[in-house]
Amino acid sequence: MTDNYQLRKLGDSKQESQQWDDFVDSIDTGTFFHLTGWKRVIETVYGHSCHYIYATSNNNIVGVLPLVEQKSRLFGHALISTPFCVYGGVAANSESATLFLEKHAIELAHKLGVDYLEMRYPFARTNPDLTEKCAHSSFGWELADSPENILAGIKKKQRAVVRHSLKNDLSFRVDHDTKTAYDVYSESVRNLGTPVFPQKYFAALQQEFGEKCDVLTVEKDQKAVSSVLSFYYKKQVLPFYGGGLFDARALKSNDFMYYQLMCHALESKNCNFFDFGRSKDESGAFKYKRTWGMEPVALHYQFHLVKAEALPNLSPNNPKYQFFIKMWQKLPVWLSRRIGPFLSKYLG
Structure with missing residues (x-):
C-alpha cells in the first residue's frame, strides 16, 4: 500500500537538502549519485530542470528519487535518474515507498511529455510498468x-x-x-x-x-x-x-x-x-x-516509454553514430573542447 505516503519536491532549503542527504547516508541503497549536490551541479553547469522528489511518512523521509529533464532536438526529450551518473532510481527503506515514487515518476514523465523515463538501478526491479535493459555492467x-x-x-x-x-x-x-x-x-x-x-x-x-x-x-x-x-x-x-x-x-x-x-x-x-x-x-x-x-555485475536500468516507440540507443556502438565518431576523432583538441560541451550536456 502507498496511501500513507506524502509526495514532496525538493526545494532550495539547505535544511531540506541535508535531511535528504542524511537519509541517503543511512540506507544501503543510497549511493553517492543520490546526493543533492548533483542537483546543484547539474542546474548550475548545464541548466537542466531537476525534479527531485521524495516520500515522507509521519514527516520522516522514507524514499528519495532524483530526476533530471534533458531536452534536445538531436538526442530527444528524457527524464533520467540520473544523467552523468552510474546509478540512480529510487533509494528507499521499503518496497512500498519505492513503488510510490516510481508511480509518481511515471506520472511526471507523462505530464512533461518526454520520450521516455530512465532510472539507473544497479539492481533488478519487478514493477510491471517498467521495462528493463541490461546493456552495461559495473x-x-x-x-x-x-x-x-x-x-x-x-x-x-x-x-x-x-x-x-x-x-x-x-x-x-x-x-x-x-x-x-x-x-x-x-x-x-x-x-x-x-x-x-x-x-x-x-x-x-x-x-x-x-x-x-x-x-x-x-x-x-x-x-x-x-x-x-x-x-x-x-x-x-x-x-x-x-x-x-x-x-x-x-x-x-x-x-x-x-x-x-x-x-x-x-x-x-x-x-x-x-x-x-x-x-x-x-x-x-x-x-x-x-x-x-x-x-561484471549487470546494471538493471529501467525504462518507461511515453512518446518513444522503442528503447533509446545512444551507445557509441549504434551504427548511425559511426560517421560522427570518426569525424570527431579528427578534430583538433582545442576545437573539441570548444564545441563538445554543447553536445555532451545531453549525453551524460
Whole structure:
C-alpha cells in the first residue's frame, strides 16, 4: 500500500537538502549519485530542470528519487535518474515507498511529455510498468589490507603490467587539480570520438563535494600523462573521469594510476571497496576491467516509454553514430573542447 505516503519536491532549503542527504547516508541503497549536490551541479553547469522528489511518512523521509529533464532536438526529450551518473532510481527503506515514487515518476514523465523515463538501478526491479535493459555492467572489488596485497590480488597478466609500470620512473600526486584532470580527460575522449564536458563541470564537482572528491595525476618527467577525478563515499572509492595521453599506453601509466588510487584510497581515505564504474558490455573498457580480475555485475536500468516507440540507443556502438565518431576523432583538441560541451550536456 502507498496511501500513507506524502509526495514532496525538493526545494532550495539547505535544511531540506541535508535531511535528504542524511537519509541517503543511512540506507544501503543510497549511493553517492543520490546526493543533492548533483542537483546543484547539474542546474548550475548545464541548466537542466531537476525534479527531485521524495516520500515522507509521519514527516520522516522514507524514499528519495532524483530526476533530471534533458531536452534536445538531436538526442530527444528524457527524464533520467540520473544523467552523468552510474546509478540512480529510487533509494528507499521499503518496497512500498519505492513503488510510490516510481508511480509518481511515471506520472511526471507523462505530464512533461518526454520520450521516455530512465532510472539507473544497479539492481533488478519487478514493477510491471517498467521495462528493463541490461546493456552495461559495473565492476569492483574489496580492497586488500595493504598495497602489497592489493598488487598480489590483481590477475596475473595485469599484475605484470602494473609491476612494469612501477619501473617506468612515474610519479603521482593527489590534489584538487581539476584543470589537469580535464586537459588529460578531454584529449583522451577526443581520441575515442566522444564530445567532452565543459571544464567548469569538473571544477563544480570539486567545489560541491569537497573532500569527497580529488584528482590523482601521474607524471613522467614532470609532465602529466594520466589523470583521474574520483569520488569517495561510504568507504568506497569511485574513479569516475579518467584518461591518458598518447604516451600513456607505452608507459602503462593508466595501470599505474589505478593501482596507486587503490593504495591511496586504502591508506589515506580508509576505503575498503574500489568501484570501477560501468562499461558498455563487451566494450574495450569492459574487457580491460576484467583483466584486473573483477567480474561484471549487470546494471538493471529501467525504462518507461511515453512518446518513444522503442528503447533509446545512444551507445557509441549504434551504427548511425559511426560517421560522427570518426569525424570527431579528427578534430583538433582545442576545437573539441570548444564545441563538445554543447553536445555532451545531453549525453551524460
